Amino acid sequence: MPRSRTATGCRSRPAPVAHPRVAVPEDAESIVRLRSDYVLSEPLSEEWILRCAEELAPRLTHAGDARAFVIDAGDGSIDACALGLIHPVLPAPAYPKGLAARVHIVATRPDVRRRGHARAVVSALLDHLRTEQVTLFELHSSAQAAPLYRELGFAGSPALMRMTATSPQLTVPGGRPGATSTPSAPEHYAETVPKATLWACLYFTDEDEQPVQVHSVYSPAYPWQLVGGTMDHGEHPWQTAVRECAEETGITPAGPPRLLATVYSPPGGGWPYSTIGCVFDGGRLTAEQIRGITLDPLEHDEVRVLPLAEWEELMPPGDFDRLTAVAEARRTGVTAYVDSWEWGTS
Structure with missing residues (x-):
C-alpha cells in the first residue's frame, strides 16, 4: 500500500512514537497550562495558573493524591498529559480496597494531535493506578473522545463514563495466602477517618x-x-x-x-x-x-x-x-x- 501524500505531493513522515513518563512536581505548571488552554471553556488568568500549580505540585508526590503522565515537547514544555486524582470510596466486591480515581485532565496540544498521545498518556495512567490498587475509574468525556475511552474499557454515556477494572490480589510479604496489602499512602486512609x-x-x-x-x-x-x-x-x-x-x-x-x-x-x-x-x-x-x-x-x-x-x-x-x-x-x-x-x- 502506498504511503499517504500531503497536499504538495510529498510523502508525509510517520508520527513519532509517544513515550509517556511519570509527572513530577516540577511539571505542575505545564499541566495546568494545558488544562487552561485546551480543556477549560475559559482560560485561567496568570494568577490562577500559578495558584493551581502551587496546589498541584505537592499532590504529584508519592504521598499526594495526584498521579499524571506526560509526553515531553522539544522546547521543555509538554505536548500531552493525563492527570488522575485518587480518592477513597466505600469498598465493594468490585473495588475491595475502596480506592477510586477520577481522570481529571486529558489534554494534547493541537499541533501534535492524532499521533496517539492521548491514548498513550491515559493508558499509562490507568496502568499505574492499577498498581496502587485503584480499581474504580471515572471521567467526564466529550462525544469526540468517547470512542477512545470505550476502547480502554470505560462504559456509560459520554457525559459520565466509568470503568471498573479487576485487580489481582497482592500477597502481603510474610502474610497468609490470600491476604492483601493495604494502600501505599497513609494519607489516603487518613482522609477516611473521623476528625x-x-x-x-x-x-x-x-x-x-x-x-x-x-x-x-x-x-x-x-x-x-x-x-x-x-x-x-x-x-x-x-x-x-x-x-x-x-x-x-x-x-x-x-x-x-x-x-x-x-x-x-x-x-x-x-x-x-x-x-x-x-x-x-x-x-x-x-x-x-x-x-x-x-x-x-x-x-x-x-x-x-x-x-x-x-x-x-x-x-x-x-x-x-x-x-x-x-x-x-x-x-x-x-x-x-x-x-x-x-x-x-x-
Missing part, C-alpha cells in the same frame, strides 16, 4: 473541695468554665493544660499530670468536628492563691468558688453533669469517661 478537635483543662478546688471556675466573656451559652483550652499543633494534652492555665490565670501547675476525666462531644453548635478533651487535676488552691488569680480580660471576667450543688443553676445541664463527673473522679480516684456532653445550638 476531632482536642482540648485540655484543669479542675481546681479550694481547700474545702469546692470547684473553682472562671466566667467567660465570649460564650453566653457556656458561661462557667474550667481553666483550659484548645490544643496547639505539636502539643501534648498536659502541655496544653499548663499553657492555658498560665495564660488564663497566671498559675503554672507543677504536676505531675493526673487525669480525672476524658470528655467526648460529637459535632454540633456550628462546629464540624468532634471534640475530645482531657481534664487534669489542678489541685487545691488556698484562699490567697485564689485571690491572686490574674484573668485575661479578653477571655474571662470573674473567678467564683461554690459548693458543687450551687453550680447547677448557673450552668447548662450537660456542663453540670460533666463537672459532677470530674468532682466524683477526684473524690474516688477513678477516672471518669464522659461521652454524653453535646454542643447546644447557640
